[in-house]
Amino acid sequence: MLSFFANPIRFQSLAKWLVPIFGITAFGLIVSAWILGLFVVPIDYQQGETFRIIYVHVPAVTVASLAYAFLASASFVSFVWRHSLADSAAKAAAPIGAALTFLGLATGALWGKPMWGAYWVWDARLTSTLVMFFLFVGYMAIRGAIRDETTRARIAAITAMIGALNLPIIKFSVDWWSSLHQPASLLRAGGPGIDSSMLYPVLMAIVGYGCLFGWLVLLKMLTELDQRRSLTLMRRAAGRIGSSASVQTTEDPNA
Amino acid sequence: MLDLFDFGKNTVFILSCYGLSAGVILALIVVTLHARKLTKQQLAEIIANTE
């Protein structure tokens, strides 16, 4: 299946179908989840009104992690099969993932202040999310530093895969580290017994954010394909089609 | 209208969370669509010129 859609033309025709579906689903789900979350869902008796932040925080963090998984898998495909579509998928995913991670961190901090009295604690989950943000940024920075397209794809793919190896190790070490340094964990996810009327909008928002991610990635990939096509056409119009070799001769052609 | 957006003492935090999310997501969408539009135009121009 992978190789079937690895063809840019086939990918383009598939993407033309998927783009509107993802776009509309994302818009519908996110808007309705937010309206439900802001105005309809009854308040949580423990956390009060701040609970409403869950509808922007949880989907951002969840989809950001999925975005990193996507980035790493696309990088793996790009590295092993040297396929340029996988590379452009990874390239498209990085800035969106970084933005979602940033949203997750920022809304988490804004949630933390009224809930636990601090914008930031060096909790395992926060710390590894912060590291993931740096992984996204590092990935984009290393792409920006390499001019040659082949080298860029390969070095960037290695970087993304190292990050994927490193993330669980960091999670483990930070877990151990905070259990040593913090007396009792301040953060407790959710609280006891989430009512299903609170849960559904969260799921809607997660799916919505996921569709938003897919929509943006596809749009960016289509944009890059078009850019490449314009470049090729321009070069062909200018007459430069790369160098070609003449047949082997035994005479010195300059003599 | 103001009543609708009143969530007690934490209104500021909640609204800034939603505002920030909406802002960043909109910015992402605008940037992506803008780039898409530009390249489509460019490609159309080049195709028109070369034929």
Added chain:
Amino acid sequence: MIGDFTDILCRDLLAARRSGGHWAHGAVFFVMFIMLVAFALGPQQSDRALIASALVWLAACLASQLSLAHLFAPDLRDGTLDCWVSDGRSVVSFVLGKCTAHWILVFIPILLLAPFGALMLGAPIADLLALVLSLVIGGPALILLGGLASALCANLRGGGMLIVLISGPLLAPPLIFGVGAAEAGLEAMALLKILGAISLAAAVFGSFISALALKTHLE
């Protein structure tokens, strides 16, 4: 394999001996860091003693990363790696040899200075052995993981900044367990074992991935 390793190690040590003391950069940074930290924290000995191990570890971690931007880039630029690869010699040995030379030149001076640094920050003498032991076991991980970032960014624009950005997340686990082991003392063998495992994994995977990255830069 082993011959390739010793060749590159001896060459780097010889070149460093003639480089006008360039290798002492890390040790000088280490000493200055300790001194400036003491100034920043103020003269109360008791405050500093609590965090002495952590500070020494941090100083060692940063000092060992200083000259990493020049670990692989010169050999890539002057064609040494081209000839090395086309001669069919092992790039993994090349990476391990370079990192070992870096460890000898940069990290051993830091190891020798570390107990004095810790004492100056007010650490009790009883804690010194655990600190030095954790540095001995964790040091290779610092160098090899920094070397991995350096191999990825060799030959790139803005290499120094990129190396910090890439190596930062990689260095978090050895730093966490290194400081943990140094603070927990000699009873906490489990931590030293984890630290050793990190160093070992860095030697195996780090050198392999570094070699992959270097070969990619040759394409």
Added chain:
Amino acid sequence: MHPLPICAIRCQNVGLSRGSTSVFMGVNFELHPANILIIQGENGSGKTSLLRVIGGFSQSFSGMIQHCFDTKNWINGSPTGNIGWLGHANAIKDELTVFENLKFWLPKAVPKEKIDLVMEKVQIKTLRHQRSYSLSAGERRRLALARLLLGRHPLWILDEPSANLDIEGRKLIEQLLAEHTARRGSAIIASHDRLRPDAPTSYIKLHTGHRA
């Protein structure tokens, strides 16, 4: 001098693209032992890239490159280990002396006396104990040639070997090539200069592509 192991090479329709840009395409040749191939072309026509592809540094080319070592079977894959590589860069460490630089590249199986021999051959024996940073550009090139002579590589790949060399130096290269082919070695050379090696020589010219 002992004869070298055999290395022949065959390229079929070899091309290289960097992203959407084609660097070169349609390279066909067959190179036999004791023969020389000279690659010509303007600046930027992809000579160095072609050499790197043939040398086995790049895996992302199109077409087919086959090698034939001691046996008569053509195999695909990298000729690594059988190539004497002389690129633009000379692979010299400034801090080491001329002798130490050569000693670093000396293969395990070759005795140390060979170092003095090759230094004499390229006329840098008087510089034996000089630090390499004090060498002139031409002397550095001669040192790189000495390194090439240390290995017993059946195939030489030379990128502008005569760069920075005077007329005498160019004659030296022609002489080295003659000796190399006499031992059934082969060579692929990218060069602007009119090298006239005394061996069967074929030519390839890379054109910077323009639509006719």
